Amino acid sequence: MARNPIQFQPGLSLPAFLEQYGTEAQCQAALFQHRWPKGFVCPDCGNTTACRLSRGLYQCHRCHHQTALTAGTIFHATHLPLTTWFLAIYLLTQRKSGISALQLSRELGVSYNIAWKLKHKLLQVMHERNQGEKLSGRIELDDAYLGGERPGKRGRGAEHKLPFLAAVQTDAEGHPLRVQLRRVSGFTLTEIRRYAQQAIAPGSQVISDGLGCFRAFDTPLYVHDCHITGGGRASVENPEFNWVNTLLGNVKNAITGTYHAIRGQHAPRYLAEFEYRFNRRYDLKAMIPRFLTVAARTPPMPYRFLKMADSYA
Numbered sequence: 001m002a003r004n005p006i007q008f009q010p011g012l013s014l015p016a017f018l019e020q021y022g023t024e025a026q027c028q029a030a031l032f033q034h035r036w037p038k039g040f041v042c043p044d045c046g047n048t049t050a051c052r053l054s055r056g057l058y059q060c061h062r063c064h065h066q067t068a069l070t071a072g073t074i075f076h077a078t079h080l081p082l083t084t085w086f087l088a089i090y091l092l093t094q095r096k097s098g099i100s101a102l103q104l105s106r107e108l109g110v111s112y113n114i115a116w117k118l119k120h121k122l123l124q125v126m127h128e129r130n131q132g133e134k135l136s137g138r139i140e141l142d143d144a145y146l147g148g149e150r151p152g153k154r155g156r157g158a159e160h161k162l163p164f165l166a167a168v169q170t171d172a173e174g175h176p177l178r179v180q181l182r183r184v185s186g187f188t189l190t191e192i193r194r195y196a197q198q199a200i201a202p203g204s205q206v207i208s209d210g211l212g213c214f215r216a217f218d219t220p221l222y223v224h225d226c227h228i229t230g231g232g233r234a235s236v237e238n239p240e241f242n243w244v245n246t247l248l249g250n251v252k253n254a255i256t257g258t259y260h261a262i263r264g265q266h267a268p269r270y271l272a273e274f275e276y277r278f279n280r281r282y283d284l285k286a287m288i289p290r291f292l293t294v295a296a297r298t299p300p301m302p303y304r305f306l307k308m309a310d311s312y313a
Helices: 014-021 024-035 082-094 101-108 112-130 189-199 212-217 239-259 264-279 284-295 303-308
Strands: 050-052 058-060 138-146 162-170 176-183 205-208 223-226
Touching: 014 024, 014 082, 024 082, 024 284, 082 101, 082 112, 082 284, 101 112, 112 264, 112 284, 112 303, 138 239, 162 189, 162 239, 162 264, 176 189, 176 239, 176 264, 189 212, 205 212, 212 223, 239 264
Parallel strands: 138 205, 205 223
Antiparallel strands: 050 058, 138 162, 162 176
């Protein structure tokens, strides 16, 4: 049996990573290239010439504004060396099931609190990058929840359960191409219409179960194939939902094995992590430079926003 070329691709080895990004100078040069690919641009006046000061700042020749390489990016005001950031990016992008903040703190040699902040800032980059992407073609769609049973209210309305949508775009042979994992406020017609407008391209064939909110796709914009699956094992084994069920199983197994539990306000970033990695799995070696391009354009995310941020987008 032939090996899956995507699954068995070599990826970026740790020695190869260290050869490219093992020193602070290498990391600074890489970030400069991704932030200013055509050369320095002053964030105040747009001038393209500057000198580098001894403190590592760049001073514009025209307006004399001084800016740091990391200013205005996700690395803004960091006290950590860029080598630590880059190693964290490597660990987050190259591991299929992710890495917990606790394990990240051990790998990086920093405290848990620092590792948590760093990890969630990097997940924010993934989250913001995913928002502009739409699925098209044949799409398997299903509703799902994060969170297990606890004493008290049970069922779909349980407060501890976090609703989200899982969608998989497949090719003509039925192979998965891209996925979406999007937190929603609930499974209502209004919410699913909002999701459809933002995330599903017109003309797509959407395959869903009989949940009432999926009637949002009963419009001329989409081809909606509704399959009444019922509950239990029969619904899971329905071939029309093969890949979306596989995706949900992988996501929940990774959460149980790596993170154990996810708080509601952080769920969009964790879901974005799985989505980001899966959709870019075709070229593991390119994930770090692609990530740096987005990170250099992602605005700062202060800790107070990391703690309270919640988004249904």
